[in-house]
Amino acid sequence: MIRRRSGGPARRPAGPAGPISRLVRSVPRPEDFTGPSHSPLVAARLGRWLGVAFGLCFVTGLLSHAVAHPPDWFAWPTRPASLYRVTQGVHVLSGIAAIPLLLAKLWSVYPRLFARPPLRRPARLVGHVLERVSILLLVCAAFFELVTGLFNVAQSYPWRFFFPAAHYAVAWLAVGALLVHVGVKLPVTRAALASRLDQEPVPGRRAFLRTAAGASGVAVLATAGVTVPWLRHVSALAWRSAGGPQGVPVNRTATAAGIVVPADWRLEIVWAGGRRGLGLADLAALPQRTGRLPIACVEGWSAVADWTGVPVVDLLTAVGAPAGRPVRVSSLETAGLYATSTLPAVHVADPLTLLALRVNGEVLQPDHGYPCRIIAPNRPGVLQTKWVTRLEVLG
Incomplete structure (x- = not known):
């Protein structure tokens, strides 16, 4: 709303002036x-x-x-x-x-x-x-x-x-x-x-x-x-919810990532002075743990699910690898910005950091990272690497 001040004309009288002066005088004042x-x-x-x-x-x-x-x-x-x-x-x-x-x-x-x-x-x-x-x-x-x-x-x-x-x-x-x-x-x-x-x-x-x-x-x-x-039931503009494969949303599908799981897939675990390969049956035979953990994405959405798999610390111990160091996680996806991630030592040592094989009681679907994925507490979803093919102990 623009109101002119009372008690006088809106514009002060002036003598002859050029176009610039007239333009300046025509511009309203803050008052x-x-x-x-x-x-x-x-x-x-x-x-x-x-x-x-x-x-x-x-x-x-x-x-x-x-x-x-x-x-x-x-x-x-x-x-x-x-x-x-x-x-x-x-x-x-x-x-x-x-x-x-x-x-x-x-x-x-x-x-x-x-x-x-x-x-x-x-x-x-x-x-x-x-x-x-x-x-x-x-x-x-x-x-x-x-x-x-x-x-x-x-x-x-x-x-x-x-x-x-x-x-x-x-x-x-x-x-x-x-x-x-x-x-x-x-x-x-x-x-x-x-x-x-x-x-x-x-x-x-x-x-x-x-x-x-x-x-x-x-x-x-x-x-x-x-x-x-x-x-969730009152947020009309919520861009993510509990929907999605197996009840958990996904950002990047297996098709979009170009994932093809080899028939002879094996998880490669590498450390200084050692190497071990494990198949899916070998991983399933190890003691399993279930943790209720969230997937929390940088876009702001999050969802909680029950994830079941082998604690990374137990997996490393089982194959004789050192368990107190950071671990580089590599995916079958090779072209993405986050095809690899690094688990800090504190996350490696936490028993809730899982190499997950199942979600909500079901075997992982491809969009959730089949054959296995990382699920760690208090980590961004973009670093919860899917389609894991290699764990490398660093340091």
Whole structure:
């Protein structure tokens, strides 16, 4: 809503002027916008909510990146077994919650874009330009993160760059620009948050804030069922559920991965000074263990199932291989980015890390990794390697 100030003409009289001067004078001023949503108080409250959503999304995103692409110094525990499921669910849902909040925030502050630069004060002009650049970077980075994140959860990639690396790099740009923006606007924000909505006689501000918060809540509720089981029946936009082969969703099928299991398939176990091959019957003859563990994907969805197989630590011990070291797991899939993964030593030693042969009481179907796959507690689904053909003890 645009309202002109009373008590005078909308445009100040002026003498003859060129087209540029007339254009500048025709641009509205920030004070021309007097709608209930355009106030420092509304912008400050939305900014606080948005800061919480962005903060949760950023921290859990860093964790997700470190777990999937661990640096040498990083250690991720095996317990609680569902920790990654929770952190990645928070990451995706906080990003979804941020979308309506970001749109509302931009609506509340966009009149400030019409503030005219102080051309006659060079020192202030520099600050004005730097502030605008930081805002532009913040808005562009935030939209990039949220839009590409939505495409990622939908498993749609209409671009040629590697999503995890780009998403991670732009996240740092967004947070850096956000910190600069907060530092610049901190005095205004503090003054605004110190006031109360009921102290300002302009109607409609409470309704605008409630609408923004409600839209954010509805967006979360509509999608939270992908990771919160008891919400699956009310989450209309949940992109994954308990459906799928053998009651568990899959991202990559055996056909898509080009998997052909040889008739003479054997699991090769290799370590320094030793090698052993085991067939499927040999694995089935070893003591089995069943664990109720989640598959938790980077896209945010997760599902729990009963997995049965041989604990990796017991398997290594049975063939005489050292069991206290990391293990590289290789798949029959050779062309994918995650055809191999590395189990850290802490996961190898955990008895719940299984070379699974069955799921929910049934022999693994090809889409779930037949003849065997890795299932480890508190690991991303992308690292729960399917169609395993080789275990190599490292170090």
